[in-house]
Amino acid sequence: KAGVTQTPRYLIKTRGQQVTLSCSPISGHRSVSWYQQTPGQGLQFLFEYFSETQRNKGNFPGRFSGRQFSNSRSEMNVSTLELGDSALYLCASSLMTGAVYEQYFGPGTRLTVT
Amino acid sequence: AQRVTQPEKLLSVFKGAPVELKCNYSYSGSPELFWYVQYSRQRLQLLLRHISRESIKGFTADLNKGETSFHLKKPFAQEEDSAMYYCALPFFNAGGTSYGKLTFGQGTILTVHP
Numbered sequence: 001k002a003g004v005t006q007t008p009r010y011l012i013k014t015r016g017q018q019v020t021l022s023c024s025p026i027s028g029h030r031s032v033s034w035y036q037q038t039p040g041q042g043l044q045f046l047f048e049y050f051s052e053t054q055r056n057k058g059n060f061p062g063r064f065s066g067r068q069f070s071n072s073r074s075e076m077n078v079s080t081l082e083l084g085d086s087a088l089y090l091c092a093s094s095l096m097t098g099a100v101y102e103q104y105f106g107p108g109t110r111l112t113v114t
Numbered sequence: 115a116q117r118v119t120q121p122e123k124l125l126s127v128f129k130g131a132p133v134e135l136k137c138n139y140s141y142s143g144s145p146e147l148f149w150y151v152q153y154s155r156q157r158l159q160l161l162l163r164h165i166s167r168e169s170i171k172g173f174t175a176d177l178n179k180g181e182t183s184f185h186l187k188k189p190f191a192q193e194e195d196s197a198m199y200y201c202a203l204p205f206f207n208a209g210g211t212s213y214g215k216l217t218f219g220q221g222t223i224l225t226v227h228p
Contacts, residue, residue: 003157031214043158043200043218056205056213090158094214100146100204101214105158 002026004093004106012112018079021109025072025093031055031101032074034066037088037108046089049074078111086113116141118203120219127191128227135186135222137175137201143210145203147184149175150218152198161186161199171195191226198223 005024013019025032034046045058049068066076072093078085088108094101117140127133139145149161162170164177164184175186184201198221205215 033214033216035216035218042220043216045205045215045217048214050214056215058215092214092216096212098146100212102148102160102163103214103216104160105150107157 004091004104006089006091006106006109008109009107010110010112012114013081014114015081015083017081018077019081019111020075020077021089021091021111023074023076023091023093023106025074025091026095026104029093029095029104030072031094031096032068032072033092033094033103034074034076035090035092036060037090038086043090046076081113083113086111116203116205116217118201118217118219120199120201120222122222123220124223124225126225126227129193130190133188133191133195133224133226135199135201135224137184137186137219139182139184139201139203141182141203143206145177145179145184146212147175147177148202148204148216149173149184149186150200150202152200154197158200191224193226193228196224196226 031050033048048056052068068074090108091106092103094103119138148163151161152158200221201219202216
């Protein structure tokens with residue numbers, strides 16, 4: 001099966017702009033999660049979608065939002081970008097195995113805010 | 115609160131030496147735990163999960179509920195093991211339902227010198 005894909009791979013934006021990142025999960029995976037990875041904070045959970053519904057949300061401001069489509073593809077949007085939003089944004093698609101979801105990660109989108 | 119602690123940010127060993135990457139967790143229920151690895155310029159990938167009790171690339175990890183630890187071990191480190199390693203705890207809600215959310219430790223950068 002093809003792995004998780006994310007587009008674009010790199011983005012440069014200026015403060016105040018907004019950005020949309022896209023994630024295509026592994027075929028058959030209905031759960032998609034998003035994480036922000038930075039050197040200082042490590043990997044932090046943003047939100048998770050399952051069957052087009054947000055099931056869980058991390059501690060990020062409302063400028064961070066997402067959605068999931070009927071084909072399980074997901075997008076995340078960041079509005080009014082700040083310098084601190086510069087990070088690697090990872091998408092993971094998940095499959096329930098046993099009692100938990102095993103997550104498979106995409107290559108990430110590197111966002112630089114100037 | 116669910117929490118994962120990796121006390122060592124950096125760990126250096128020589129090739130052929132044993133290596134142990136420490137992970138401690140905070141969770142009141144019966145935990146499931148994962149180790150993920152991120153090689154240079156590669157995506158985050160699942161290394162092992164405790165319930166499978168498999169040995170992947172020579173690595174093993176034992177869950178110690180008394181010490182709330184899930185340390186990753188390898189008896190003889192190889193240069194290709196140099197990478198960032200993350201310990202991760204899946205999220206369970208109060209009802210014991212799992213979601214596609216992982217709480218990660220801060221990660222340990224392992225460097226294996228020739």
